[in-house]
Amino acid sequence: MAKARGTVRPIRFLGDPGLRTACDPVRTFDAALDRLIDDMFASMYAAEGAGLAANQIGTALRVFVYDCADDRGRRHVGHVVNPTLELADGDLLTEPEGCLSVPRLRFPTPRFAHAVVSGVDRRGKTVRVEGTGYFARCLQHECGHLDGGVYIDTLSGDARRDAMRAIRAARA
Template identity: 80%
Template sequence: MSKKTPAAAGRRGERRGTARPIRLLGDPVLRTGCDPVRTFDAALERLIDDMFITMYEEDGAGVAANQVGVGLRAFVYDCKDDRGRRNVGHVVNPVLVAADGELLVEPEGCLSVPGMNFPTPRYAHAVVEGVDVKGKPVRVEGTGYFARCLQHECGHLNGDVYIDVLSGDARREAMRAIRALNR
């Protein structure tokens, strides 16, 4: 999920890892559902570290593993909720167990569809359950922008891109803009 804010550039902190190229719309890995993580080892830890670095380098609010070319169910995030609280973490084998509340239509972008954002409907509240990099259960609950991020990243892992949830004029506008880029 893209988030273009000047403050994001300083979020990298002391993290380890290497930035990986973001896969762009049209790459088949983005349209393929990801496999569950079965091995919790140093390679998974490196992947999570690399995803954080990539997210910060790209000024994003979240990155799913398939966006860096890895077909595993994992994502990282760093974004604020509707109360201004910063949420930073990762979820491995996430399941979106709740997406409810008010349906909000707000601008949304994606690192895999750079330079574009469209009014996208998302629920104001979301809950994701999964495990952390060590296999320990986690439950992440978000509201506002953070809820939007959780829904967006879970969608990626199912082979979806945010433009898939658009409809009507917004979808037509997105398709026209994407076709114009591919000329």
């Protein structure tokens, strides 16, 4: 993983109410937003993650960062401010997924093979990010965080019961 400028902040874990609250839109594009994005990259790399939403480090703003590969092995690095998941389509793939806020656990999670996110960058310039494979999974995962969700919310039936059991056991 790369090293980023910025300060490493502690990751919030499942059970923290900030993870279950929808984030507010960014309205001010200034040095504080630059610091937040730099801190998010530093925190993500320190935790060896592929993506990180602002509420995972205790800031309730609609921002996420990412550094992950797509299904062709191409690396994507960037950030999106005020993202909207515009499209999630293609095959529904159930693959192991993890989360920095649910450490050391991975569960088979259904996600679409293709995703498109629109938003702006740290300067307010429009961005559109399109991903396939693991990168599409990352985009869907991070947008879910900003809406107050955690990836285990997408699980159902036996998979959800198994995940909840594993999470309770990990806390004990």
